[in-house]
Amino acid sequence: MFVASYEDRRHKLRPGKRDGAQRTGDSEITILVKGEEAMLNFFKLDVGFDNPDDVQPFNESIGYVISGKLEMRIGDELHILGPGSAWVHPKGMRHTAKALEPSTVLEFMAPVLDDVVRLFEES
Numbered sequence: 001m002f003v004a005s006y007e008d009r010r011h012k013l014r015p016g017k018r019d020g021a022q023r024t025g026d027s028e029i030t031i032l033v034k035g036e037e038a039m040l041n042f043f044k045l046d047v048g049f050d051n052p053d054d055v056q057p058f059n060e061s062i063g064y065v066i067s068g069k070l071e072m073r074i075g076d077e078l079h080i081l082g083p084g085s086a087w088v089h090p091k092g093m094r095h096t097a098k099a100l101e102p103s104t105v106l107e108f109m110a111p112v113l114d115d116v117v118r119l120f121e122e123s
Contacts (some may be wrong), residue, residue: 025049025099038110045070045099057092061109068103072096 025048032040045068063086070081073096074089080100081087089095 027099032106034112037112038108039112041107041109043103043105043107045097045103045105047099047102049097049099049103051097053094053096055092055094056109059109059111060091061087061089061095061107063087063105063107066104066106068099068105069101070103070105071098071100 026046027049028044030042032042034040065081065083065085067083070085072079072081072087073094074087075093075095079085079087
């Protein structure tokens, strides 16, 4: 199986509307590796990054906080996550993420989230 590496490829995620919700603050995403069915992403989030209302109807996400502090709502549950914390949000689960400190995060998504891949193809 061929696995494409996106080492040293970064994309700034700018504030703005996404699916009707207003994303604020700056962040950067790097696709570390992408296979046919899954992808591993690295995020750098600035203080104030807020992704207020997100749903991926076909994608499950498993994440791990390397550094910093996040406020994350998954469904109806609110969590404060720090280094060593991990999360899962199932397909179709409404979730939010807010950086309370500068943060770095690894996130595994399956299947591949085409919107993220498209950011790199268009840049």
